[in-house]
Amino acid sequence: MVAIRQVPPSSRLREETLLIDVRETGERLAGHIEGTPHIPVGRLQDDLPALISDLDTELVFYCATGSRSKVAAAFATAMGYTDTASMDGGFERWRNEGLDWVSPGQLTDEQAMRYARHITLPGVGARGQERLLSARVAIVGAGGLGSPVALYIAAAGIGTVGIIDDDRVDSTNLQRQVIHSLDHVGQSKTDSARERISALNPDVKVELYPEKLDAANAFRILSGYDVMVDATDNFPTRYLLNDVSLNLRIPVVHASIYRFEGQVSVFDPYQGPCYRCLFPLPPPPEIAASCDAGGVLGVLPGVMGTIQATEALKVVLGLGETLVGRILLYDALAQRTSELRVARNPECPACSDEQNPPELIDYDPSCRPA
Numbered sequence: 001m002v003a004i005r006q007v008p009p010s011s012r013l014r015e016e017t018l019l020i021d022v023r024e025t026g027e028r029l030a031g032h033i034e035g036t037p038h039i040p041v042g043r044l045q046d047d048l049p050a051l052i053s054d055l056d057t058e059l060v061f062y063c064a065t066g067s068r069s070k071v072a073a074a075f076a077t078a079m080g081y082t083d084t085a086s087m088d089g090g091f092e093r094w095r096n097e098g099l100d101w102v103s104p105g106q107l108t109d110e111q112a113m114r115y116a117r118h119i120t121l122p123g124v125g126a127r128g129q130e131r132l133l134s135a136r137v138a139i140v141g142a143g144g145l146g147s148p149v150a151l152y153i154a155a156a157g158i159g160t161v162g163i164i165d166d167d168r169v170d171s172t173n174l175q176r177q178v179i180h181s182l183d184h185v186g187q188s189k190t191d192s193a194r195e196r197i198s199a200l201n202p203d204v205k206v207e208l209y210p211e212k213l214d215a216a217n218a219f220r221i222l223s224g225y226d227v228m229v230d231a232t233d234n235f236p237t238r239y240l241l242n243d244v245s246l247n248l249r250i251p252v253v254h255a256s257i258y259r260f261e262g263q264v265s266v267f268d269p270y271q272g273p274c275y276r277c278l279f280p281l282p283p284p285p286e287i288a289a290s291c292d293a294g295g296v297l298g299v300l301p302g303v304m305g306t307i308q309a310t311e312a313l314k315v316v317l318g319l320g321e322t323l324v325g326r327i328l329l330y331d332a333l334a335q336r337t338s339e340l341r342v343a344r345n346p347e348c349p350a351c352s353d354e355q356n357p358p359e360l361i362d363y364d365p366s367c368r369p370a
């Protein structure tokens with residue numbers, strides 16, 4: 001075997017070479033060097049070429065103590081990589097020399113396994129997962145949009161999920177409301193949703209509000225949440241939620257659907273436009289058909305709700321570019337998306353005066369000022 005070059009731990013390795021963790025997943029989760037990709041020794045043959053195509057890249061492998069990383073370096077050399085080395089003493093020596101590393105923090109071993117794909121994900125990591133676990137997300141509506149939102153944010157490990165819905169499951173819901181199932185027909189949607197969420201992820205605390213959101217209960221229910229998801233199907237609740245958002249300064253992840261089309265956006269109070277900046281008044285009730293009357297392709301709320309879940313997670317993590325100031329339009333029939341840039345309306349009756357947020361009122365179906 002060719003002699004393997006060994007290099008001592010130093011911060012230079014992280015900055016100037018590609019430092020690769022070749023330990024097993026369980027070891028990785030107990031702590032690792034920040035920003036280092038993870039390929040267990042047994043996966044090098046498959047995963048290394050996918051990660052690095054330039055055979056002249058300077059590669060330094062590390063394991064726990066520095067023996068498996070020698071094997072990894074020899075193996076990479078045999079694969080044709082020209083500049084490989086093993087970090088002497090491994091992660092143990094790295095830590096002992098006081099160099100920076102990322103600890104799994106507050107996560108239990110079980111959580112570290114459950115969220116392993118988040119923990120190894122750049123931009124999320126153990127810190128991000130802890131953030132998700134301490135976040136509170138309220139979902140208004142446990143129907144077509146609320147179903148995928150609830151399932152995905154629960155799977156992602158959002159620590160507290162509030163569900164607000166006064167409806168019961170009926171058999172016409174099952175064509176699109178995938179959180180409910182046939183044996184839940186007749187049950188309250190909140191109970192039905194809790195059952196699925198708890199079966200999926202016991203980490204999630206589910207707070208149920210089997211009531212209709214109105215001006216009298218909105219502050220009691222929604223205070224203390226970090227993000228609100230508008231998964232409603234009617235204009236009065238949507239306008240009320242906008243007013244709540246401006247009062248409590250909680251961002252709203254909005255979506256609405258009609259037949260084969262949907263739209264989704266994020267309303268971050270006073271940072272971007274609010275719902276009323278865009279839609280000062282809803283369409284007249286005779287035009288504003290609800291799902292019941294207009295029909296809807298069953299998978300459409302799945303697509304739009306999944307985008308809402310994505311945005312809610314991004315808001316919690318402070319990650320990427322959210323849909324604040326943009327409306328994403330989706331046309332399922334053409335399989336096409338388009339985007340509208342939208343700005344705050346300085347004359348907006350709801351958000352133009354930050355010091356005087358709108359008083360909560362119960363809107364009639366027209367949502368027009370009395």
Ligand SMILES: [Zn+2]
Binds near residue numbers: 345352
């Ligand atoms: Zn506004």
